[in-house]
Amino acid sequence: MAFKTILTITGPEMGDDDLKLGADVCEEIGAHLSVLVVAIAAPPPVGEYAAVVSEAWLEERQADEHVLKKRAAAVSAFLAGRVLSADVSSEYPEAGWADDTIGRRARYADITVTGPELLANEMLKSKAIEGALFSSGKPLLLIPEGSRPTLKPKRVLIAWDARLESSRAVRESLDMLPGADEVHLVMVDPVEDENRHGAEPGADAAAYLARHGVKVTVDRLPSSNHSVADVLRRHAVDIAADLMVMGAYGHSRLRERIFGGVTKSMLDELSLPILVAR
Template sequence: MTIRTILTVAGVGNERGDLELAARLCQQTGAHLSVLVVGMAAPPPIGEYAAVVSDAWLQERQAEMHRVSDRVSEVTSFIAASAVSGDVADEYVELAWADESVGRRARYADLTLAGPNTLLSGTLKDKVIEGALFGSGKPLLLIPAGIEPTLSPKRVLIGWDGRIEASRAVREALDMLRGAQEVRVALVDPGQGEDTHGEEPGADLAAYLARHGVKVTVDRLPREGNSVADVLRRHATDTAAEMIVMGAYGHSRLRERIFGGVTRSMIENPTLPIFMAR
């Protein structure tokens, strides 16, 4: 996939780190920068105290809308002074629907970026990740703190489990994979047989990638009592990978939250850029 538009989501805070990071990535790739400024409204008061607190709630709502407007002005000025083309949209929405707003906007971008500030932002982080993955049909790139991102990584690790989500992530990342010097396909305790990974786990994906000109190696990794996420992170470090490509949420969001899952673990503790799709 050729990336021509990158979306980043900004809250009403004054942090510019993610915005600057996204602009640098757009400058590297010649992409257009799309920014969505999101303000999230608290639900209106209900019950016997609603009449007492409604004035305070309305005042806070109006103040928050002013903060969104101020943030839009800041982002507009930043883009005007930068070396990239860009556009700014804003939405002030009820907290419960913020992920839908992100998802709608992300449909008009090739990639949504969640940088270090977003990953530390609690509620905004959840809304950006869920909106991009569940509401857009487009990939998401997580960038942890201390890392300068690139869409031309030299070494890439693919976390492969044979699911549709992983297949979509690989397809969306094909341009990057073709340009990499080394791509390693990591399978953790892979099964054999037609209903899992075939008689030679990883061989089918390796053949598919090779036909696209990707330099690929297959690594079958034992769990040895560790979580799949920990095995992938450790192998990424051991192979000096600059990015992990993986599918997201093979199970429902609710199940991942209650029981844990590879996606949730990787999101909570990313050690290098993670390119996800669903």
């Protein structure tokens, strides 16, 4: 799909580096940048001491809201100096609902872009990733420190396992894949079967991509006693990939988001920009 609106998330204590990355990506493809400034609110006091501490809690909230408003104004000033279409909003949810708040906002963007500053903030990182992947229905682009983000990649690695999530990730990235010089459809220890890969693993997916004008190569790799995540990272280096596309596997249990092993490993140890969808 075409990316016309990009969401990026920042916090009251963060700088402007992630904003610059988001603005650069938007200027590259002529997209609108939507910025959400998020501060996590302390939960209200409960129990027999609630009346005693409520005044301090209210003062803390007022101070937080003042800082949040100040940060939103600073973001607006930053964006005023860039030549792009943009908007700024702010939210002050409690930790238990921050992912849903972010997810609701992400529904009105085509993709959420998270930069190194946000990824270094463990609380906002987890809420942004969970909200974007579980509550928005839209993809997420994670950009590690030292990477140059782009939605016009030249060498793409698609982590393919023929499941619904990887198919969704391919579909979400399909608008930019034809412009790449190389697209590698990568499978680790693929098995020939009727339910997933078929008689020739990767052949059907490669044919689908080729019909969209994608210059695709099928890479079937052995794990050789290494984890799937490590094999993917190593192959990304070997082909000098500037973007990885993969499905995110996980489920929601009560208020806990549970990610699959490969997904969690890739999210925890980013080595290049990764576009994920589920």
